[in-house]
Amino acid sequence: MNEKIIMAGFGGQGVMLIGQLLTYAGMYENKEVSWLPSYGPEMRGGTANCHVCISDKPISSPIISKATSAIIMNNLSLTKFEPMLIEGGDLFVNASLVDIEAERSDINIYKLDANSIAESAGSSRSMNMAMLGAYFGKHPCVSLKTVERVLTQTMTGSRAHFVPINMQALSLGIEMVQSGQALAR
């Protein structure tokens, strides 16, 4: 296993969070992991992104130049990161917000109406989890049990009720990809 995933969207869409969630889950399953955020003078309304590596072998560089997967939450991120996917890589697109088309024909594109999925899971704020679910639908690199463990640790007290909602959004995302409903090309 050598997963190199770029997750990108607007600040506030929770891309850093799902990146960390995946990284924690990988660590709990004794895999080599790294998480690297974009940093610096981002514009208001600009893109936030993180690079997540999960591997059986030590990670040489936490910076990803060729991604195996990309989770894309807005138009800007699609333009910026589509070229960075490897041939045969997987692009997961939040179709609720992204209204431009991916251009490459040598990658797999999965489009999800993440907003509707999140709402049916119980909260529109779980859009990021629906997208992470889509990724898991193709790349089950960690177990859902571990993901739930991380969520339970992170969301405590007044936020504890978000755990089942997030898990539901995750499951729906997985289902969309595994049932073939999300495959655009």
Next chain:
Amino acid sequence: MAKVLMKGNEAIGEAAIRAGCRYFFGYPITPQTELPEYMSVRLPQVGGVFLQAESEIGAINMVYGASGSGARAMTASSSPGIALKQEGISYICAARLPCVIVNIVRGGPGLGGIQPAQSDYFQATRGGGNGDYRLLVFAPASLQETIEIVEGSFELSEKYRVPVLIVGDGMIGQMMEPIDFGEAPMQESPEKSWATTGTGGSREPNIINSLYLDPAMLEQVNISLDHTYKEIEANEQRAEEIGIQDADVVVVAYGMTARIAKKAIEESQAEGYKVGLIRPITLWPYPFASFEKINPNAKGILCVEMSMGQMIDDVKIAANGRWKTSFYGRAGGMVPEPDEIKNEIIKIIKGES
């Protein structure tokens, strides 16, 4: 203790606190700002002091003062900020005070950029400040190694009364990796007979000073410092060595670049090439001893850096004409790819470089 996932800058802060650091003086600059931010929260919780100085120059002089009174003190910045601290660092060296300084390096010169770089090698090892002085300089390549170095650095700095400089690039500062903190290191400083802690009317005052107008006296200070530096050179060289005894090509790289080089080496080995690695963990003292173990018949040494070529000078000194040396570098915040390094390795093996 279980592994935790932490950002490099925060892990450095936690490691320093575990090592007994109770005074941090800093000033924000990307990509190290999470370190002072972390200290501003954690130090008051353990009875320590965090102070955001008016500038980097203020911060290093606060370290000078705190260390002079015997405290375990630290400051951190990134390249241009470390440039501003050089005067204070030179004074601290002259006054024979211990302290720990962290440089999360970004591209330069000038204000440069904010992405990872290794272009402060000269500044770190040749002294950006004036006078005959050295710093103990460490360059970790993972967050686990970073915290172990930070935890040991206060004691080491006090042992020699020489500042420790820890050099990481933006990746070390910004990324999250699993860390196992393990056993808590020593928290108590040894007795510091030189510290200005008040005489209590029972001893002569201690004086912390870097001014010696009498040349004969200053020469004695220089000789004494040199004596310490020779001791450090003999005792503290650290490097990771992989397969250098029978290598055809030895790659020399430090910090994150060494991890990328390792990947290139593995891929070259898979194609049947004999490639070794020297990864200096101390940049000063430079691990010259490691080079003595290199296959005398090796075709060449390849130095890889995220700069236009600075450590290559030390590689040439170490090689001393025995092997051909070549250089590959990316700069300005660009990070080399394993493939690029592999191409350079193969060029040397095929005699094209």
